[in-house]
Amino acid sequence: IWQPVWLEPRPATFVRSMHLEPKTSLDGFVVRLQVEGAHASGARCELHVEGGAVTRPVVLGPDGRAEVILAIESPRTWSPEEPHLYRIIARLESADGVDEVACTSGLRSIEVVGDELHLNGRRAYLRGVLDQGYWPRSGLTAPSPAALRRDLDLAREAGYNLVRKHLKLEDPRWLHYADTIGMLVWEEPPSTSRFSDDSLAAFRQGVQQMVARDANHPCIVVWGCFNEEWGLDWRVVDDPVLQDAVDGTVAQLRSLDESRPIVDNSGWSHVGGDLADWHYYEPDLARWAKNVEHLVEDETAVIPVPLHPPALELKPLAARPGAMKGRPNLNGEYGVGMTSVERGWHLKWQTQELRRHDRLSGYVYTELYDIEHEFAGVISAERAPKDLGNVALSDVNAETVLVLDVLPEQPGIDLRVSERRFVLGVRCSHHGARRVAGMLRVAWGPHFGPPPVRTADASGAELGGEPFVLSAPVSVTAELPESERAGRLHVWLEREGRVLAATHLDVVQADA
Numbered sequence: 001i002w003q004p005v006w007l008e009p010r011p012a013t014f015v016r017s018m019h020l021e022p023k024t025s026l027d028g029f030v031v032r033l034q035v036e037g038a039h040a041s042g043a044r045c046e047l048h049v050e051g052g053a054v055t056r057p058v059v060l061g062p063d064g065r066a067e068v069i070l071a072i073e074s075p076r077t078w079s080p081e082e083p084h085l086y087r088i089i090a091r092l093e094s095a096d097g098v099d100e101v102a103c104t105s106g107l108r109s110i111e112v113v114g115d116e117l118h119l120n121g122r123r124a125y126l127r128g129v130l131d132q133g134y135w136p137r138s139g140l141t142a143p144s145p146a147a148l149r150r151d152l153d154l155a156r157e158a159g160y161n162l163v164r165k166h167l168k169l170e171d172p173r174w175l176h177y178a179d180t181i182g183m184l185v186w187e188e189p190p191s192t193s194r195f196s197d198d199s200l201a202a203f204r205q206g207v208q209q210m211v212a213r214d215a216n217h218p219c220i221v222v223w224g225c226f227n228e229e230w231g232l233d234w235r236v237v238d239d240p241v242l243q244d245a246v247d248g249t250v251a252q253l254r255s256l257d258e259s260r261p262i263v264d265n266s267g268w269s270h271v272g273g274d275l276a277d278w279h280y281y282e283p284d285l286a287r288w289a290k291n292v293e294h295l296v297e298d299e300t301a302v303i304p305v306p307l308h309p310p311a312l313e314l315k316p317l318a319a320r321p322g323a324m325k326g327r328p329n330l331n332g333e334y335g336v337g338m339t340s341v342e343r344g345w346h347l348k349w350q351t352q353e354l355r356r357h358d359r360l361s362g363y364v365y366t367e368l369y370d371i372e373h374e375f376a377g378v379i380s381a382e383r384a385p386k387d388l389g390n391v392a393l394s395d396v397n398a399e400t401v402l403v404l405d406v407l408p409e410q411p412g413i414d415l416r417v418s419e420r421r422f423v424l425g426v427r428c429s430h431h432g433a434r435r436v437a438g439m440l441r442v443a444w445g446p447h448f449g450p451p452p453v454r455t456a457d458a459s460g461a462e463l464g465g466e467p468f469v470l471s472a473p474v475s476v477t478a479e480l481p482e483s484e485r486a487g488r489l490h491v492w493l494e495r496e497g498r499v500l501a502a503t504h505l506d507v508v509q510a511d512a
Contacts, residue, residue: 002141003171011097013037015045015090016064020105020216021259026120028071029105033058035092040064043094050087050102058090077120078106078218080161083182085218106179106218112261112274117328117361119221123468125431126221126330126362127397128162128186129155129378133170134371136381140168148174150383152183155368158378159397164332164364167191167227169210178219186364187214188224188266192231199231200245204252211256223257225249226265228279234307237269237319246271266332268303269319275361276324277332278303278317283346286407289353292331296357299324331363335376341448344388345411347378351396352403352503355429358470365397389448392502400436400465400501402491403427405473412447414506420480425473426491428465428501437464438495442478444487447506451490454499463493478507485509 019032031047045058047070054073058066076084085104092099110119117124131151135143142148148171155163162184165174169189178185189206192199207225214220226246229236236242250264250272264273278295280303282288294301295317302314318324334350337343347365354363369377378393379386389411395401405425408414415422430436439460443452463474478489486509492502 002139004173011037011094011099013039013043013092013094013096014099015092015101017212018088018090018101018103018216020088020103021257022105022107022109022218023069024109026077026107026109027075028069029086029088029107031058031066031068031070031088031090033060033066033068033090035060035064035066037064037094037096039094039096043092045090045092047088047090050089072107075107078108078179078182079120080182080184083180083218085179103216104176104179105216108218110221110260112328115326115328115359115361117261117275122433123431124221124361125468126162126184126186126364127160127399128164128184128362128364129158129160130166130333130364130367131155131163131369132166132367132371133168134381142171142174145173149177151368152177152181154379154383156181156183158368158393159395160365162186162221162362162364163368164188164222164224166367169206169213172213175214175217175219179217183219184221185217185219186222186224186263187220188227188263191227195231195233195242195245200249203231204249207249207253208256211253215257221260222263222275223253223260224263224266225253225273228267229265229269232265236265236271237316243271243319261328263332265319268305268315270317270324271319272323274327276317276327276329277364278329279333280304280331281306281334281336281366283336285346285349285353288350289407292353292357295331296329296360328361329359330361333364333366335366340375340386341389341411343376343378344386344391345408347388347393348391348396348503349408349414352401355401355403356427356470358468390450392451395502398501399432400428400430400493402493402501402503403429403470404491404503404505406505412506413508416508416510417480418510420482420509422478422507424476424478424489424491424505426463426476427473428463428471428493430465430467430469430471432467435464435466436493436495436500437462438493438500439463440474440476441492441494442476443490444478444481444484445490447486447488449488451492451502451504454490454492454494454502460494480507480509 016034164186261274267279307313370381493500
């Protein structure tokens with residue numbers, strides 16, 4: 001048993017379910033109630049917001065159902081910055097007694113606007129990390145409620161604003177904590193294995209249960225269906241029957257909840273849905289940069305998949321011509337490296353490359369922590385820090401980052417220079433609501449070392465960033481210290497003593 005189990009008394013006539021959906025205007029909720037029991041037709045029901053003075057009577061239909069608009073006085077929206085929650089209480093009185101149910105939710109919208117994602121009417125960028133929900137000694141079971149909360153705290157400390165909970169409907173307490181702290185969630189049901197009528201029916205039952213249980217959580221901003229054609233025999237692009245299975249599942253999910261964008265087949269050939277995401281694992285940074293550009297800009301692009309190593313299978317981004325045209329584009333999985341230092345290095349540079357593309361709506365790094373067969377986490381399975389070569393995850397995944405015009409060579413040698421003095425192009429990628437600007441500063445430190453004490457001085461070049469627009473490069477001149485043949489150049493953007501963004505570059509003299 002890996003999720004909470006409890007018993008509680010209720011009368012024979014009771015509130016079976018309460019679904020809360022924010023109004024489009026974000027000034028109240030659409031509340032859908034289902035009451036069951038022999039005395040449902042004569043029951044008296046009312047709604048109120050905890051802490052509020054207004055009580056809203058509910059008229060139940062003959063089937064025990066009701067849909068009510070519950071206005072909120074002086075409404076406050078839910079967002080990662082201000083995750084305000086409302087507690088809605090339904091009280092039912094019938095000949096069988098009194099039943100009271102409370103649900104929490106938030107006023108927020110998440111929608112597709114052209115090829116952009118918008119949260120509460122403003123463009124959003126998803127800085128995500130994959131989380132499979134395993135612990136080393138208890139498997140799928142969290143060892144404690146604190147462990148559930150700690151995973152979300154660790155993701156936030158690493159700079160992520162979204163967690164993709166991979167193929168698992170996590171403990172509802174985890175979702176409630178995500179609601180509480182403002183962590184965005186991409187939720188998807190577990191996959192079946194091979195395709196059959198029975199497996200498809202079982203999968204769709206899981207989709208229905210996912211929405212019925214979790215739709216009230218404002219943290220959930222993306223629904224996932226299939227992942228990498230699991231349960232679809234890895235041949236969606238060639239089989240109209242499988243494409244129809246995907247279409248039908250998306251239609252089912254949309255009928256259950258129209259308020260969130262849907263990913264139909266995460267990572268590979270898309271049939272429909274609302275988002276074009278792609279999974280791409282590539283150690284060669286030059287090839288990574290070239291193929292990322294194609295995947296972001298061209299809906300006819302293909303995704304290289306090592307389905308039968310060493311051979312690559314080229315999966316088209318769209319299973320049907322035009323299936324992904326004009327939709328938000330985002331990375332759904334990436335990350336490579338055989339050691340933790342390599343993984344830190346690739347994470348830094350591959351994420352920087354993603355930030356070059358203004359059209360991209362986000363990314364999901366794989367993954368937050370190691371699991372039994374994957375040494376892929378930025379932390380260990382025990383949730384302990386790893387040696388990532390002093391890559392600061394919070395800088396890599398920040399709202400504002402610095403993008404260096406460099407094609408790095410390998411960990412420890414990002415740039416070889418023939419002269420000790422060299423010029424570096426620096427850009428700004430910013431995903432906030434307002435323009436940022438500051439002065440670029442530089443300082444030298446040892447290879448793989450942490451940043452030195454950042455002190456403000458009069459030198460530096462001014463750099464600014466408009467929201468969701470990669471800035472033009474600013475040239476920064478640096479010189480290796482006289483006594484050193486190599487070192488780490490720390491670069492940061494500062495305003496009035498506050499660091500707005502930071503990165504680094506490992507530099508080696510060419511004959512070193």
